[in-house]
Amino acid sequence: MSLARKQIMGNISVALAHREKADEHSIDQEAVKLLTSFEPELPGLSIADVVEAFYTRTSGPKVGASITRISSMEELIDTVAGVLSEKGLVNKIALQPDRALVDLDWGQSGFQLGKEVDDGVVVGIARWGIAETGSLVFHSASDMPVLFNFLPSFHIVAVRASTIVPYLESYANAANIAGDPTPRNVCLVTGASGTTDIEGVLVTGAHGPRELHIILIDDTNQIVGTYDEN
Numbered sequence: 001m002s003l004a005r006k007q008i009m010g011n012i013s014v015a016l017a018h019r020e021k022a023d024e025h026s027i028d029q030e031a032v033k034l035l036t037s038f039e040p041e042l043p044g045l046s047i048a049d050v051v052e053a054f055y056t057r058t059s060g061p062k063v064g065a066s067i068t069r070i071s072s073m074e075e076l077i078d079t080v081a082g083v084l085s086e087k088g089l090v091n092k093i094a095l096q097p098d099r100a101l102v103d104l105d106w107g108q109s110g111f112q113l114g115k116e117v118d119d120g121v122v123v124g125i126a127r128w129g130i131a132e133t134g135s136l137v138f139h140s141a142s143d144m145p146v147l148f149n150f151l152p153s154f155h156i157v158a159v160r161a162s163t164i165v166p167y168l169e170s171y172a173n174a175a176n177i178a179g180d181p182t183p184r185n186v187c188l189v190t191g192a193s194g195t196t197d198i199e200g201v202l203v204t205g206a207h208g209p210r211e212l213h214i215i216l217i218d219d220t221n222q223i224v225g226t227y228d229e230n
Helices: 003-017 026-037 050-059 074-088 168-178
Strands: 066-070 091-094 112-114 123-127 128-130 137-138 154-160 186-188 211-217
Touching: 003 112, 050 066, 066 074, 074 137, 074 211, 128 154, 128 168
Parallel strands: 066 211, 091 112, 091 123, 123 154, 154 211
Antiparallel strands: 128 137, 137 186
8 A cells, every 4th residue: 555545544544533623625635645646556558648549459359349530520420420331320320418419410411310229329429538448438417328328239439539548547537637526427438348258158239339439539639648658
């Protein structure tokens, strides 16, 4: 256990024993230390640039998602159309009710928008991406219904390069700095749904979408996290 963690746990023990004397400001400061003191103990990423590391991880065999890079949100509609065309699917989708998606002119591009997500195609947008594991992070809210992550057959997810962080711990710190409200649910999505519980045979779609396609939006001038092996 690191010295910072020992200090934090010690302060919590003292506060619990003398609750009436607990200094909330001091406890908050110790919590911030906990979020920022982990970095020296973490393993290095295989690629120093977090966006490149995320791209490589998500397209690798351990995650097994497909991924496309685009330069701006304006390219999203055409990219989604191309992905569906490659799969032989019609342009019928359900949209996560996020303003960044809803405000795009899907109808003008021939998309049929519906509300049925069960076993269909859902287009969503992740709040964060984690480079180490290739995970997408979703915060439940009115613009992020949790079931949108579990019910579709095919999940297409946009994620901004500026929201990709190196580690899970980095996400917690970045969300705190960004002032994200504490969500009721946090969904970490790493690749499509799959299980080998039955006779070691891979079955997809057991607990969620059978396919996951990520669209990485390269707003790299705003990247919130990097990792330097030196």
